[in-house]
Amino acid sequence: EVQLVESGGGLVQAGGSLRLSCAASGFTFEDFAIGWFRQAPGKEREGITCMSSSDSSTQYADSAKGRFTMSSDHAKNTVYLQMNSLKPEDTAVYYCAARVGLGGGSFYYFEPEEYDYWGQGTQVTVSS
Numbered sequence: 001e002v003q004l005v006e007s008g009g010g011l012v013q014a015g016g017s018l019r020l021s022c023a024a025s026g027f028t029f030e031d032f033a034i035g036w037f038r039q040a041p042g043k044e045r046e047g048i049t050c051m052s053s054s055d056s057s058t059q060y061a062d063s064a065k066g067r068f069t070m071s072s073d074h075a076k077n078t079v080y081l082q083m084n085s086l087k088p089e090d091t092a093v094y095y096c097a098a099r100v101g102l103g104g105g106s107f108y109y110f111e112p113e114e115y116d117y118w119g120q121g122t123q124v125t126v127s128s
Contacts, residue, residue: 032099
């Protein structure tokens, strides 16, 4: 059974940092693409970064470029989202998601409907 469990959310002041973790089980990292999403109240779920299954390379949405970094520890089956220079508009529930990756190259997925498995989410609140 595929499971994703996020942790690391919390309350932080603007300009601060947080590192989110997503512990995965039930699948092999190398076969799955992993994404981080967020959803603020009243807004649609937004894809912010994705790690390709083929080579663990990453791509970022414009809202995350230069401030957020996604990484992975395959030995721990865990991916991370390091968030720096946080802003009040980063306040949201953050989710990790997984889907079977396509072979033959680096593919990235930023739409929620492209993913099959989701964690329960972790709340990030940035105060001004």
